Structures are given as structure tokens and as C-alpha cells.
Amino acid sequence: MSQTTERTFAIIKPDAVAAGCTGRILARIEQEGFRIRAMRQTHLSKREAEGFYAVHRERPFFDSLTDFMSSGPCVVLALEAPDAIRKWRDLMGATDPARAAEGTLRKEFGSSIERNATHGSDAPETAAFELAYFFRGMEL
Ligand code: GDP
Numbered sequence: 126m127s128q129t130t131e132r133t134f135a136i137i138k139p140d141a142v143a144a145g146c147t148g149r150i151l152a153r154i155e156q157e158g159f160r161i162r163a164m165r166q167t168h169l170s171k172r173e174a175e176g177f178y179a180v181h182r183e184r185p186f187f188d189s190l191t192d193f194m195s196s197g198p199c200v201v202l203a204l205e206a207p208d209a210i211r212k213w214r215d216l217m218g219a220t221d222p223a224r225a226a227e228g229t230l231r232k233e234f235g236s237s238i239e240r241n242a243t244h245g246s247d248a249p250e251t252a253a254f255e256l257a258y259f260f261r262g263m264e265l
Contacts, residue, residue, distance in 0.1 A: 134258075139199050159206045161203070174192075177255070186239065
């Protein structure tokens with residue numbers, strides 16, 4: 126791994142998987158120059174979704190968000206690229222698809238501020254926690 130290479134954690138959320146958009150999102154990931162280091166389809170329990178989003182526990186949308194995230198299968202990914210955290214957040218676009226720029230994943234595949242197709246870590250510490258939540262060291 127070169128010095129500038131970084132890893133981030135991404136999810137193709139249940140809305141995008143249910144809509145059959147997994148393949149198109151994976152294609153964009155590769156086209157944009159990310160290396161997929163690990164990938165798995167999983168169906169989060171409500172408790173697992175609550176643990177993942179524990180930092181949002183006090184937010185008014187926490188219950189609705191964790192219901193949504195445990196509503197069906199999602200695809201979890203470890204992505205590698207130079208400046209991967211920022212690069213993946215740029216590719217996803219703004220949290221609210223209505224505000225996301227043209228060409229971003231949330232603009233193309235998201236349908237509401239909650240059902241916004243993808244997740245991405247927002248900082249190195251978050252990426253470390255989130256990668257470890259889903260992947261064992263051996264898998265990466
Ligand atoms: P992100 O870093 O862009 O994913 O945004 P946040 O960390 O602020 O929020 C985490 C996730 O919670 C978002 O990706 C959305 O799925 C959901 N979310 C954020 N804001 C809202 C909101 O105002 N209402 C609802 N229902 N969901 C939200």
C-alpha cells in the first residue's frame with residue numbers, strides 16, 4: 126500500500142439493492158478508480174444497524190434510519206484509493222439526493238434524504254471503526 130493510499134468503508138444501502146442498482150454502482154466504483162478490497166452482501170438486524178449508527182442515537186431520525194437499514198440486504202465494501210474517504214464522499218454527493226450534484230450516486234440512485242442509496246465514512250477514525258465493524262483483518 127503506497128503512502129497516499131487510503132481505505133474507506135462504503136455501503137450500497139437496501140433501497141439501491143432492492144431497486145437492482147448494485148451492479149451499476151459497483152461499475153461506477155471501479156470506473157472512478159477505487160480498488161474493491163472486500164465486499165459482502167448482508168442483511169443487518171435492527172440491533173446491528175443501531176450499533177453501526179450509534180453516533181446518531183440522539184437524532185430524531187435514528188429509529189426510522191435503523192428500520193430502513195435493516196429492511197433488506199445491503200452490500201458492504203472496503204474501498205481503496207488515494208484520498209479514498211474524500212473521493213468516495215464526492216462520488217456519493219450530498220446527503221439529500223435533491224441537493225446532490227449531477228453525476229453523483231445519490232443524485233442518480235437516491236430517492237430521499239434517508240433512502241439515499243449509499244453510505245461512506247466521513248473521517249479516518251470513522252473509517253477504521255466502520256471497516257472493523259464489518260470486516261476481519263484477514264479479509265482486507
Ligand atoms: P451522511 O454522512 O451523508 O450519510 O449523513 P449523516 O451522517 O448526517 O446521516 C446518516 C444517514 O442518516 C444519512 O445517510 C441518511 O440515510 C440518514 N439521514 C440523514 N439526515 C436525515 C434526516 O434529516 N431524516 C432522515 N429520515 N434520515 C436522515
